Amino acid sequence: MNCTRKFEFYVSPDGSVKVDEEGVPIVKEFTEQEHELTDFVANLIERQYPSAYKALEIEYRASMPNKRFFKFLIVHRFIRCNFGKFDGLTYDIEGEVLHIEDIACPLKWKNDCPLKGIVCRPRPFGLTKREAEIAKMASTGNTYEEISEELGISHSTIKNILQKIKEKLHLSTSKDITKIIITTL
Incomplete structure (x- = not known):
């Protein structure tokens, strides 16, 4: 497709x-x-x-x-x-x-849906806490330099972590990371 x-x-x-x-x-x-x-x-x-x-x-x-x-x-x-x-x-x-949306549960009769938070509004997979933090910072427009200064890690480490996130999520661009992070984290 x-x-x-x-x-x-x-x-x-x-x-x-x-x-x-x-x-x-x-x-x-x-x-x-x-x-x-x-x-x-x-x-x-x-x-x-x-x-x-x-x-x-x-x-x-x-x-x-x-x-x-x-x-x-x-x-x-x-x-x-x-x-x-x-x-x-x-x-x-x-x-x-x-682009995950926040919607009313379609299973209204199941007030305690066991899949709540797992299937609805799921989190992107496999991101460590640090990866999620860096992805979130990058998605708000922070540069590599700004992120590395705030977190106390090198510019190249930030770049490598963002590349690893793209690979984990099977994305081709950093812009796609931003789209996913904005809608999920």
């Missing part, structure tokens, strides 16, 4: 998910037959939010024998828990960046 595509998702009152893709003139329902989109989003979730992906694998394990449906259930639930609003401000997915 082309990594420059942009998608906006919203959940209708009946719980179905609609998808609007930039440049495509129709809004369609996100269904099990959307194999390419399902695979693309599942891959992003698994790489960037592995705790959420693993929790959803457990939640839907009974459907595992039907791999396509299993993957669709994971993606559908993640979308419902993180991309429910049709806000028009930013796309929910821009390339490989997921």
Whole structure:
């Protein structure tokens, strides 16, 4: 799938998910037959939010024998828990960046959803406390020099840590780190 595509998702009152893709003139329902989109989003979730992906694998394990449906259930639930609003401000997915939204729980009858904080508003995976701190500082416009001075570590260490974050999150630019950090930390 082309990594420059942009998608906006919203959940209708009946719980179905609609998808609007930039440049495509129709809004369609996100269904099990959307194999390419399902695979693309599942891959992003698994790489960037592995705790959420693993929790959803457990939640839907009974459907595992039907791999396509299993993957669709994971993606559908993640979308419902993180991309429910049709806000028009930013796309929910821009390339490989997921813009997590703060939405009302779609599982209203489950006041104590066991996946709260794991699937909804998940944290990017694998970042150490220090990496998250540096990423957050970089996302607010601080230069390498400013960050290194404030944290008392070298400019090259800051640069290396930001490179490591890009690799961990499978991102291509530092700008993408900023997009993820702003929406998740």
